[in-house]
Amino acid sequence: MADTKRFEGYGVVVTGAARGIGAAVARRLAEEGARVLVTDVDPPEAEKTATALREQGLAAEALACDVGDLASVEAAVAHAVHAFGSLDVLVNCAASCTPDTPLFEDGPDDAWARDLDITLTGTYRCCRAALPHLAASGRGAVVNIGSVNALQDFGNHAYSAAKAGLVSLTRTMAAHVAARGVRVNLVVPGTVRTSAWEGRDDELEAMRALYPLGRVGEPADIAAAVAFLASRDAAWVTGTSLTVDGGVTAVNTGFLTATRQNRDA
Template sequence: MQRFEGRVALVTAGAQGIGAAVARRIAAEGGKVVVTDLQEDKVNELAAELDGLGLRVDVTQRADVDAAVAATIERFGRLDVLVNNAGGCIVTSVPEDTTDEEWHRQLDLTLVGAARCIQAALPHLVQARGNVVTISSVNAIGAFGNIEYAAAKAGQLAMTTNYAARYGGLGVRFNVVAPGTIRTPNWDNQLDTLEKFKKMYPLGRVGEPEDVAAAVAFLASDDASWITGHTLPVEGGVLTGPGLLDLTPSGPFRKEY
């Protein structure tokens, strides 16, 4: 399939894991890709592999985001797809101890960072009648812990729904992919934990970056031309419930008083 022939996609946090898989999938289907990340060497290597453009971008810095969109237009002349993949769980304390600064950092990276990218890209997406796919998480839908991260990811869902309603009349679509546990380099030092997590998933495994990339490619393509404002869980059945971890105050992820 060449669903992205003649189209340009900007993928944030694309140096590895889900972002890199998305960039490779779009390029394999004929698209041009601009890949951004804080890891400049890795992002440049991937861009060279895909005959695209690699940029060092911090999504918490508006100047970086604006410059990335400007560079995209300068290099390729258009922008059709924005994939908001930047984010992460940066709060490690139990929620009762989370500071205001930690809350602000989490929201700024994961929620406001995505909003910055949308704002910068929107004029060009309107012109191209393009679309946005934001990578959220099952944490936005179910109780999997990491409350601050979950709240930021849930905010992405509400933001997407409202953008979809506001800009649908201009032909711009907004959707979300909500992955479960995905085998990314972030888990390289926690392989035992990944093995345990398999028991949570009715399909008997954790996800791979390519599982998410396939869903993103669908939503970003014309195959989903009448889908907007929706969240597509890509989660191996974990939201069906039987394998959920016990996250109640009496469960294993409680604060000791």
């Protein structure tokens, strides 16, 4: 459990918070004193996450929210403001990632549209709904969850394009809302051990060699970065993308390995 209480009295909404990174973010902010609304398109799982937090004496509620539906988003924001008295932090974790087809030209329009709508436009919807309340709080902060897919080719064309769009949206929104006292930042995770990798332990183990720090990420690694950017410790930070990826985008491990093997031959 976090030792500090940087979010005492804060009202927080986390999207895509039923499991994985979103659940870890909800936990971290609640541990630091926040009242957290755990939102997700999977209401039973969202309730499980919120219940687990409450059982530890933390302040959490769950609510169904589909970031692809404006009415659902507005209802979640209104619920948080009513329940907590304010909305101080919005963390956009919800995303959609459709596997690529073997041939690029076979990719269906509906899969492309869904990934962009949930991952990029969904974040846009949530920011629009939350902004007046974040501005009113006097300490409002938005933290978006991006991906190293925005920086390099790790597959998943539509998801990657949407995450790249979040980099731009974070930057431009930060500039537009700075005068209203709201900060907007982005965390860029590398591979994180979540339910998306369930049953693929061999792949995760193989990836360890590609990460200079010798392991893939854990949801708590990303939650720690989110907590920093959402807190007053980052009071002079806005419009930035914080890469939390174990060094995978800093070093071409495969290239270095190949060249070293060639020298040693």
